[in-house]
Amino acid sequence: MAASGGCSASASQYDVFLSFRGPDTRKTFTDCLYRTMVGQGIIAYRDSEDLHAGDRIDNLLGAVGDSKICILVLSRGYASSPWCLRELTHAMELNESTGKPEILPIFFDVTPSDVKLKTKLYVVDLEKHEQRPGGESRERWEAALRKVGKIRGWEVQGKA
Template sequence: MAATGGSGASTTQYDVFLSFRGPDTRNTFTDYLYRTMVGQGIVAYRDSEELHAGDRIDDLLRAVGESKICIPILSRGYASSAWCLRELARVTELHELIGKPEILPIFFDVAPTDVKLRTKLYLKDLKKHEQRHGAKMRQRWEAALGKVAEIKGWEVQGKAQGEVIELIVKEVLHKLKVKQRPLDNKSVGVDKQVEAIMDLLDVDSGTGVRFVGIYGMGGIGKTTLAKNVFNELCLHFDGQCSFIGNIRESSKGNGLVKSLQKQLASDISDSRFVENFGNTDEGIDSITRRASSKKVLIVLDDLDKKELLKKLVGA
């Protein structure tokens, strides 16, 4: 998921930037969240407090600007850290200016009212910061806290932390999947075609399996149409979606068919930990097991043989 580049235009290097106060959550909640995200293939930036002070702020602020999502973990001691408040101010200002990173706050052992400064919890820390950093800096940091407090996030206090972390990681995966597949440039009439396909799929009409085939001569926009339908519908499936492209070329040889099966099984279960299949029948069984109790969306592009359809999605 990471993209790197040389000098010039800025490129996104991180999926997620974690903003947290080390003594509060580094070795507990934040560590568990970080390891879970990394295990799911999410490229996360976790600040190292061992960096030299002179280099640290530039490194931190650059990482903020190179991230798609920022997750501030708002703990009771968060506002006591000038580093945390600098990060948060940078995040909110960039979000307002260029629309990224997206902000997903976690209210760890505080309430949104604390972050809105309606209680004394953060106010006492801000008063201390004002004495050292000045009134303008305090106003900037107060504004950042106020903006984040208005965003719907997760409240952890009184809940099972493992369950909350699963929800957070699922949401991050969902957002990254949708954003990784930008809409193709739409050609004339494609909106009506998308609507027609969505009507055929009728995803809100209860249970059952629906197959819709899009066929025709090469170059008429079948893949563009499929991608646009996929992006329109993905939000309805809680991230349980898979778009597998260029199947005709990718499936040459039995080993490559098993690789496609593994990709599909991984996509619809939101897991990077999928076993290697001994044969394609094992792959069919695994996909069936993973999909049978879920609502999933699967798009198979450039599919030219019925045998491949059976090997990827069974009956």
């Protein structure tokens, strides 16, 4: 797992943690956002393309806690990823308890209503997770999604 940044971070401190579903936005929107931040000297963390099922998420969650800001790129497939949901839940719980990281959502080809579970889009994915053995707490994921859906963010539509 690799952390990337524009310059060296002291004690694993990042300005921004990017949470996104790779197949949805890695090679398009998120890559452009990441490169722009790094070009401006912002120390950004994004996961490595080399992550695979079964890899440890501890490093990712640690990077969330070591970041000032968490940008959540909430795309159509975001809720289909247990890793994305863990990152989101961890970021929201940390924010509530410590005020850090600041949460900045980008609604990428979804609406806040989708994220707040008022449509079927994310609900269907959450139901699929529930069917998997050893599934995470759907209640925690739903609570985190509803909360982030209430945060004023940026809506980017029709770009997927």
